[in-house]
Amino acid sequence: MTRENVNPRKMQLPVTKYANRTVHRLAILVVCLTWPLIWVGGMVTTYDAGMAVPDWPNTYGYNLFLYPYKTWLLGPFDLFMEHGHRLLGALLGFTAIGLVIAAWRSENRRWVKGITLLILLAVIIQGGLGGIRVVLGDRTFAMIHGSTAPIVFALTVIGMVVTSRWWFRYSKPQSEPDSTEPNTTPHEDAPAIKLPKLAKGSVATVTLLILTCYLQLILGARLRHLQPTGSATGFLHTATLHVMLAFALWLLVVIAWSRLRKCGDLTLSRPGQALIGLVGVQILLGIGTWVVHYGWPDFLGWFPGSEGYVIESKNYVNALLVTSHVATGSLILAVSTFVWVRILRVRNLNMASAASKTAS
Template structure:
């Protein structure tokens, strides 16, 4: 695609456009706000969708509705409201999960239309199409899990949901105003002439992010998703799994979680030295989120399996008995699942912003 406006005025420049040497004097085409609005709406909706999906698994409600795509023979949107709201709780959350997923699908369709009509970057339209296909794929996986009563498909469905959440975060990033080249330079403490300034608090030059070692967000993303995969193995443990394999997976899950927390501290210490709040703030949020996740993980273990032997000496531990999950127990377990997806989403946000900033800085004269 040929650049038609300068980088300082074109909010939707692609990497190829950023490096273009020619610029037209014509006024830039009006930018539609709807791709950004709908992408953000997807992000806002998908996290509750993951949370409700986690409740479905926590309460073993995945098979409370035996048919799909309808609900007990009714059209999904025509199922009696009184039966849904006043019926059993497992039916309430399973049907609600389906309704929320359908809403996300409609928003994804709107996002594709808005990107096609309102964004000149064709690759954004391709991204929007990928978001829609991912929604459809998630819906099909969930339906197959019901019709085939396959626990493995439930595990796959739970592992691909966070990836879809991360894809929506990417869509929200690339359609936002922070994607503009001039805003990236301003956040990176660059002058209009492209000269690099140093962070007065650390003395670290702003072009330090050109270093190939600045790959912490990518590593964070990989470790965060590994945690989700390990957690899914524990949450959807198959009857054929041996006790030793389960124990090994649990120990690996805990060790990887501690490693992830240490990694977030390293990433935050590096990011805060670059003087860019758009990078340092998400890195600081990751430190807090992983700390909360570790606490929720401890609570989840106690809710599911009782106190570990190392904690048996604590007051009240001897009287704790496993029982059917109450509201607090369910929220602890489901919160652990949902926070894992949120960590993956923030890691994605950090990786996309860093990738954009590094690319913009490499285009400056040395």
């Protein structure tokens, strides 16, 4: 088979002894547990069920894991959501501990070990913030708890990317597996993969995209956790900025995708293309969330301020719509982080390649 006839989709990626399958699978599991946890946490806030269990870390005096399952499953829905949120958070914590242990036993890169520790620390802090919110009954801590969850999600995505086979796809192939790494995927001779050339400003554009996305999440958290002392004018300004940034975010995503498409690497451009769709869906969910909360405003408008708005109680379908808006925002940040880490990897490899050619 000549180089020209190689099918990139069937091409085996070069793998080094650092691409440990156990570590990567645990990293994927951590990511897969974090987003459902954000979903359930969003449902807790949507139903205002954060104080359904008044004590912490126990549940009505019981150890978290010994609380009667029939009372949990057959009890009030807000109790089911809040206690389930705690159990899922504990499962994420145990999985993060397993990731740290696996990384420190088999991962040769110290900075990757540090990332796994950072993920575990972030999960612990996030759980502590949720506990403080319950103990103090403070809506401010509820807002902080909701604002830091996407950061934890983004960190788990970083851990998944840096432990993946893709991370080493441009590395020199090894024909023999490392006997000291039983969980390392061996590599058969594969053709070299040419480094893609990033368009100018790709890293800066995606970095700005991430910052804008997180600012959107903070504004959304402020709107969800309204303070009793908050003013109508403050709400108006926050809601207006939130709407304006939504369309700015969509524009940034389109610009980022247009830059990534020029590099010719589908592993970079396809996530950018997915972001366009996610942000579009998020805008529609935002409109639906507004309607669910306040009904249709005058002029079918985006801005609060007209007379007669009433916050309506939400049924299950409405609650899912509102929570979907929250969870999709975190997903957009996570996918943006996924793209950002990958283009940083490609940029650094390009810089190292250029430096090597200059030195030779």
